[in-house]
Amino acid sequence: MTDHTRSGISLRVNDVSHRLSVDNRRTLLDALREDLGLTGPKKGCDHGQCGACTVLCDGRRVVSCLTLAVAADGAAVTTVEGLAAGGELRPLQEAFVRLDGFQCGFCTPGQLCSAVGVLAEHEAGWPSAVTADDDPERTPELDEAEVRERMSGNLCRCGAYPSIVRAVLEAAARQGGAA
Amino acid sequence: MREFAYQRAARVHDALLAVAGDRNARYLGGGTNLVDLMKCGVERPTRLVDVRRLPLDGVHVAPGGGLVIGATTTNSDAAAHPEVRRRFPALSQALLAGASGQLRNMATVGGNLLQRTRCGYFADLSRPCNKRLPGSGCAAIAGVHHNHAVLGHSAHCVATHPSDMAVALAAFDAVVRYQSLDGGGEIPLSRFYLPVGDRPDLETALPPGALITAVALPGVPGSLRSRYRKVRERASYAFATVSVAAALDVRDGVVRDVRIAMGGVASRPWRAGSAEAVLRGARPTPDRLRACAEEALSGAEPLPDNGYKVLLAKNLIAAVLGELAAAEEVG
Numbered sequence: 001m002t003d004h005t006r007s008g009i010s011l012r013v014n015d016v017s018h019r020l021s022v023d024n025r026r027t028l029l030d031a032l033r034e035d036l037g038l039t040g041p042k043k044g045c046d047h048g049q050c051g052a053c054t055v056l057c058d059g060r061r062v063v064s065c066l067t068l069a070v071a072a073d074g075a076a077v078t079t080v081e082g083l084a085a086g087g088e089l090r091p092l093q094e095a096f097v098r099l100d101g102f103q104c105g106f107c108t109p110g111q112l113c114s115a116v117g118v119l120a121e122h123e124a125g126w127p128s129a130v131t132a133d134d135d136p137e138r139t140p141e142l143d144e145a146e147v148r149e150r151m152s153g154n155l156c157r158c159g160a161y162p163s164i165v166r167a168v169l170e171a172a173a174r175q176g177g178a179a
Numbered sequence: 180m181r182e183f184a185y186q187r188a189a190r191v192h193d194a195l196l197a198v199a200g201d202r203n204a205r206y207l208g209g210g211t212n213l214v215d216l217m218k219c220g221v222e223r224p225t226r227l228v229d230v231r232r233l234p235l236d237g238v239h240v241a242p243g244g245g246l247v248i249g250a251t252t253t254n255s256d257a258a259a260h261p262e263v264r265r266r267f268p269a270l271s272q273a274l275l276a277g278a279s280g281q282l283r284n285m286a287t288v289g290g291n292l293l294q295r296t297r298c299g300y301f302a303d304l305s306r307p308c309n310k311r312l313p314g315s316g317c318a319a320i321a322g323v324h325h326n327h328a329v330l331g332h333s334a335h336c337v338a339t340h341p342s343d344m345a346v347a348l349a350a351f352d353a354v355v356r357y358q359s360l361d362g363g364g365e366i367p368l369s370r371f372y373l374p375v376g377d378r379p380d381l382e383t384a385l386p387p388g389a390l391i392t393a394v395a396l397p398g399v400p401g402s403l404r405s406r407y408r409k410v411r412e413r414a415s416y417a418f419a420t421v422s423v424a425a426a427l428d429v430r431d432g433v434v435r436d437v438r439i440a441m442g443g444v445a446s447r448p449w450r451a452g453s454a455e456a457v458l459r460g461a462r463p464t465p466d467r468l469r470a471c472a473e474e475a476l477s478g479a480e481p482l483p484d485n486g487y488k489v490l491l492a493k494n495l496i497a498a499v500l501g502e503l504a505a506a507e508e509v510g
Contacts, residue, residue, distance in 0.1 A: 004184045005182040005183060005184060007185055023182070024182070024183055024184070024185040024227070025180045025182065025183070027214075046218070047215050047218065048211055048215060048281075048282060051279065051281060054281055060255075060284040061280060061281050061284060062281050062284055062285050063211075063281045063282065063285070066210055066211050066214045066215055066282075066285070067210065067214075067285070068185070068207075068210060068214060068227075070185045071185075071187075071207060071210065071229055071231065073187070114280065114281065117280065117281070117284075118280065121255075121280065124259070125259070126255065126258075126259040127258070127259060127264065127271065127275060128275055129272070129275040129276050129415065131275075133264060133268045133271065133272060136261045136264035136265045137261065148414075148415070149414075149415050150280055151280075152279055152280075152414075152415035152416040153278070153279020153280050153281045153282065153416055154279075
């Protein structure tokens with residue numbers, strides 16, 4: 001159709017800058033997968049309910065299936081492909097491998113990106129729904145209940161949750177919060 | 180999804196002009212609800228005006244101890260803000276009870292107020308729905324409605340409002356601020372959502388083309404304690420079956436102030452004013468709390484498959500108020 005339904009956008013993805021012309025309907029997920037060939041982010045439900053498409057957008061975890069690419073113009077995006085700087089797994093990824101934090105692996109890219117966000121949010125002192133709200137100044141301790149609540153936006157149909165929780169907790173302990 | 184034009188507004192006035200006179204235009208905030216509804220074909224805008232980056236974010240302390248929360252503040256930032264947590268704990272708890280971490284990072288406070296019902300028939304183009312297509316009927320009344328309304332519904336629609344945040348805002352007498360090309364305005368949350376009546380498609384009192392700029396919370400007594408509790412079908416990341424936002428101010432063993440609002444029971448956050456009157460000026464004994472809870476649901480008209488919500492809501496109100504009263508005794 002006419003040009004006003006397309007837009008030229010800039011995305012910085014895993015530290016590489018891209019210029020793209022996208023249909024305004026294109027989601028960030030489809031732009032990453034189809035236009036940039038980054039198939040780490042997965043299309044699970046495509047309705048923001050499963051978390052398989054989770055990426056970090058300007059440092060915050062989001063579901064890329066409900067993010068319009070045009071609305072992400074100018075953003076810095078990190079996908080699972082960008083988590084291992086220089087090809088070296090970060091402690092979170094190592095923990096997932098060693099502790100069996102997955103079975104089929106389809107949800108894993110989203111789990112990993114979400115967990116990176118969880119650890120950063122915790123480091124920033126953000127509470128969760130299971131945090132006792134008796135002291136707004138205190139950063140809650142990250143325990144199993146906190147990780148389960150904070151990771152609840154990422155479904156795993158294989159049911160690898162116990163190992164995922166252990167891996168996130170171990171990464172948090174080893175990195176002092178910065179996974 | 181239908182093709183649409185997109186523009187990012189740099190100023191509020193630009194956004195208002197871009198939407199003016201175009202009833203197929205929509206403001207885009209975090210997009211967590213709108214983009215999903217566009218995928219389903221429920222929303223078919225021909226123009227999106229992106230307001231997410233307007234300089235309307237941030238939480239500010241107002242004179243008198245209240246807060247002003249900018250419309251583009253994300254749900255995450257509002258929930259984590261120390262002043263929100265300190266002054267209005269039930270609001271922080273309500274925000275954190277909603278959606279997932281990813282969605283809260285995207286969703287804005289303004290957009291949260293305007294999200295649409297999660298009634299399955301509303302999102303299903305193959306079924307009748309008076310909210311989506313006025314006059315087509317309501318499939319939920321004779322269909323699957325175990326999670327639908329028990330208060331304030333009509334023969335035309337039994338859908339519930341999905342927001343947790345708005346329930347806490349209702350309890351705290353919040354005011355919605357907006358801008359339009361005719362100037363600015365304010366609407367108390369108690370009048371923001373319209374009664375269902377025979378036009379369930381008309382949901383808010385916001386003038387056409389107006390843009391929500393902030394939510395203002397008036398100051399409350401420093402001793403007012405508050406809490407939000409949500410019951411749902413799984414432990415996290417689900418919409419409310421019933422939720423309660425309650426606040427209690429007890430001095431010398433007598434209730435000076437009490438606020439009760441419910442979610443998941445009506446087309447809008449349901450403030451239980453007559454139930455508050457039962458408790459105000461009284462001692463918060465278990466019997467009195469129970470009487471208060473009974474009054475809150477006295478007008479309930481459950482559907483064939485959601486009668487459980489009435490007892491659940493009563494128990495929830497009595498339990499939350501009981502916890503707040505116990506905390507008063509200790510602290």
